Amino acid sequence: MPVQQIATWSPYCGVAPAPGELVQRWNLDPWLLAALALLAAGYVLHRRRGGAGRDGLVALAGLLLVVSFVSPLCAASSALFSARATHHALLVAAAAPLLAFGLPRRAIPALPLAPAVALHAAALWLWHAPGLYAWALSSDxxxxxxxxxxxxxxxxxxxxxxxxxxxxxxxxxxxTMMQTGLLGALLTFAAEPLYAPHLASTWAFGLSPLADQQLAGLIMWAPMAGAYLLAALALVGRSLSPVRVAPA
Structure with missing residues (x-):
């Protein structure tokens, strides 16, 4: 794709930054900040009214949302597909489980497990299809x-x-670990770069578009898929823990 076409990408997080200006590229979108503040205030009010919740998990999830959308990671994801993969991993494999286990059960609509697994897999694969991904980086x-x-x-x-x-x-x-790992492997071993928005933006960071894509695939293949494996092992391990019987 010609460079002049690539330059027309206008992602929500702004144009791809140069490495030297990345630290200054905080996303201070007032609508985003207001939405995050409202969510935080809603949870605090819920707790003050006696509602259930695990404050530590919810607070950590909120911090990860700030890192994902407000910190320079947002701008970095306009330049690097590997930064976008990190952003997605933080959302789906870190912030989401913290919220799911930190908020009251009724706060999140219930779905049977099989449809929930299928929907999540469909979202991951669809939004990493090159065409839909390019659309997401050209429209707020x-x-x-x-x-x-x-x-x-x-x-x-x-x-x-x-x-x-x-x-x-x-x-x-x-x-979920298997399908996430498969997507990561496909990106890692692809013979050519697939994502048009990053064809010209990775070079300033010392990466070719293909190397950046391979790094993104490794992020999805190892730490992101590994989070699901660790969660499964923790779930099974907790169920095998000896039951403590209170003394009579």
Whole structure:
């Protein structure tokens, strides 16, 4: 694709930054900041009224949302597909489970485990299809549709895991680990770069578009897929812990 076409990409997080200006590229979109503040205030009010919740998990999830959308990671994801993969991993494999296990169960709509696994997988694969991904980096509406699709289906998935039995939940996590790892492997071993928005923006960071894509694939293949495996092992391990019997 000619450079003049690539230069027309206008992602929500702004044009791709140069490495030297990255530290200054905080996203101070007032609508985003207001939405995050309203969500935080809503949770605080819920707790003051006696509602259930795990404050530490919810606070950590909120911090990860700030890192994902407000910090310079947002701008970096306009330049590097590997930064975008990191952003997505933080959303679906870190912030989503923290919210799913930190908020009251009724706060997230219930779905059976199998449909939740399928919906989450569909969102991951669809939004990493080159055409839809390019659309998300050329339209604010498409960008937020991508974020809502990934985070929303991840919340449904982790909430279904929380509600499911140990074996069913572990199986759902294992299936998700496999399909996430497969997507990462396909990106890692692709013979050419697939994502037009990053064909000209990676060189300033010392990476070719293909090397950047391979790094993104490794992020999805190892740490992101590994998060699902660790969660499955933790679920099974907790179920095998000896039951403490209170003294008579």
């Amino acid at each position: 509406l498409a960008y937020w549709l991508m974020q809502a699709g990934l985070l929303g289906t991840a919340l449904a998935f982790w909430s279904a895991v929380r509600r499911a039995g140990v074996l069913a939940g572990a199986a759902g996590l294992f299936v």
